[in-house]
Amino acid sequence: xxxxxxxxxxxxxxxxxxxxxxxxxxxxxxxxxxxxxxxxxxxxxxxxxxxxxxxxxxxxxxxxxxxxxxxxxxxxxxxxxxxxxxxxxxxxxxxxxxxxxxxxxxxxxxxxxxxxxxxxxxxxxxxxxxxxxxxxxxxxxxxxxxxxxxxxxxxxxxxxxxxxxxxxxxxxxxxxxxxxxxxxxxxxxxxxxxxxxxxxxxxxxxxxxxxxxxxxxxxxxxxxxxxxxxxxxxxxxxxxxxxxxxxxxxxxxxxxxxxxxxxxxxxxxxxxxxxxxxxxxxxxxxxxxxxxxxxxxxxxxxxxxxxxxxxxxxxxxxxxxxxxxxxxxxxxxxxxxxxxxxxxxxxxxxxxxxxxxxxxxxxxxxxxxxxxxxxxxxxxxxxxxxxxxxxxxxxxxxxxxxxxxxxxxxxxxxxxxxxxxxxxxxxx
RNA sequence: GGAGAGGUGGCCGAGUCGGCCGAAGGCAGCUGCCUGCUAAGCAGUUGUGGGGGUAACACUCCACCGUGGGUUCGAAUCCCACCCUCUCCGCCA
Numbered sequence: 001x002x003x004x005x006x007x008x009x010x011x012x013x014x015x016x017x018x019x020x021x022x023x024x025x026x027x028x029x030x031x032x033x034x035x036x037x038x039x040x041x042x043x044x045x046x047x048x049x050x051x052x053x054x055x056x057x058x059x060x061x062x063x064x065x066x067x068x069x070x071x072x073x074x075x076x077x078x079x080x081x082x083x084x085x086x087x088x089x090x091x092x093x094x095x096x097x098x099x100x101x102x103x104x105x106x107x108x109x110x111x112x113x114x115x116x117x118x119x120x121x122x123x124x125x126x127x128x129x130x131x132x133x134x135x136x137x138x139x140x141x142x143x144x145x146x147x148x149x150x151x152x153x154x155x156x157x158x159x160x161x162x163x164x165x166x167x168x169x170x171x172x173x174x175x176x177x178x179x180x181x182x183x184x185x186x187x188x189x190x191x192x193x194x195x196x197x198x199x200x201x202x203x204x205x206x207x208x209x210x211x212x213x214x215x216x217x218x219x220x221x222x223x224x225x226x227x228x229x230x231x232x233x234x235x236x237x238x239x240x241x242x243x244x245x246x247x248x249x250x251x252x253x254x255x256x257x258x259x260x261x262x263x264x265x266x267x268x269x270x271x272x273x274x275x276x277x278x279x280x281x282x283x284x285x286x287x288x289x290x291x292x293x294x295x296x297x298x299x300x301x302x303x304x305x306x307x308x309x310x311x312x313x314x315x316x317x318x319x320x321x322x323x324x325x326x327x328x329x330x331x332x333x334x335x336x337x338x339x340x341x342x343x344x345x346x347x348x349x350x351x352x353x354x355x356x357x358x359x360x361x362x363x364x365x366x367x368x369x370x371x372x373x374x375x376x377x378x379x380x381x382x383x384x385x386x387x388x389x390x391x392x393x394x395x396x397x398x399x400x401x402x403x404x405x406x407x408x409x410x411x412x413x414x415x416x417x418x419x420x421x422x423x424x425x426x427x428x
Numbered sequence: 429g430g431a432g433a434g435g436u437g438g439c440c441g442a443g444u445c446g447g448c449c450g451a452a453g454g455c456a457g458c459u460g461c462c463u464g465c466u467a468a469g470c471a472g473u474u475g476u477g478g479g480g481g482u483a484a485c486a487c488u489c490c491a492c493c494g495u496g497g498g499u500u501c502g503a504a505u506c507c508c509a510c511c512c513u514c515u516c517c518g519c520c521a
Contacts, residue, residue, distance in 0.1 A: 047479060051490045058490090061502040065447035081501040249438085249476090380476080 023112030111364040114338040120328030133321025144348035145401040146279040181420035196260035201240035204231040209243040212369030214335035233266035237290035250373040256295035287393040300384035321345040358388030
């Protein structure tokens, strides 16, 4: 009966119901907590009975043991205990059902927003925090990346759909090289200058890992699942990397831990039919360099700022204009307490599009995944986890094609990448 | 895929024919004593989760020896299923 799987702890709900209710309301979550509290009360009352009976049984068993050793008869107590055990079994059956129901509710409650998060219903109420870079001016009509890419013969959507279907792409020649250059550039930057340790995790994970970071049980529809082998394809490196330390107690001196990983990400994109159907923006498979942090609770908001800056650094070095947006309560992901999105400028769409999402999950994922640390005071506490894209590689490639496009259809390679592309300056 | 070995506390490791085993012993850690300092030595201490209780401690009860079931008054110890790790063979990047 190890009941540690709590995203929002039942204790918090019990002791500070108001705070939890307000938090959920701000998010627009309509969960009914009274049913949950009711279950919890039932659970505890049965637990109390069970523990009393077990106490009785333990005492009796000790007694029987003693009598037997002394060679005396224990028939009398033996008969009485038979019924007690059956009663315990019955109650254990009842409590298991209740716990199950309780956990099912708890696992679907989202994280509570941090106080600095603006209240709002959807992305319209997100708040722009800062802008960077000059929006490029073109003497011609800027073209969308899919046209540029197809004309340069570096992206082939037709053949990709023959191989797999819609929402897949085939990169060729300089296109594939550019993707690889971006990956290496980003990983090198994070490992050598930002202090991250590179990892290369499994791209398939089990359901425990998915539950740990919050994808399950609520968002199963968005995942690719391998039915026969009970694995899921990761929708982001966040899942395997955060779960590196699942069920561990870390040493305080080891914190903070910074990891970076480049993995493919697999998303079903259910419910986004008709959205971004052309181009590389919304694919079933794309590469992403991810940054993941584990830290002490008191540090996590500083770490979030740093993490966001690390992602911004990639765009600055590539010379891509962007803005940072603070997501409002209604637009945040399920597990997050606070999220900054970084949006890159896309000339053909004449707008900013998300290229990174940096979140502080506080102890939400740590509770689910049971990741703790031993503090100086000798207490074991949950760590805080954070992660952010640094960056989504496919969308970065899109941004480069569109922002660096020339009138003759060629694309200038940003200086920072040239070393990774054999010194070439242009894709022709 | 086939054959075998194993999963015990921070680590190593013991658990006899089921009964003071939450678990010997060692290491590491912490606290005293000793010591010019360090080392050694001596004594004590050190798991996790939950319920009750407290202002908070204290205290107390329950559970936890890979996971889930079963047998039994009672299981780390017996039975069943599953998971994982390791070794060998086969196949394979």
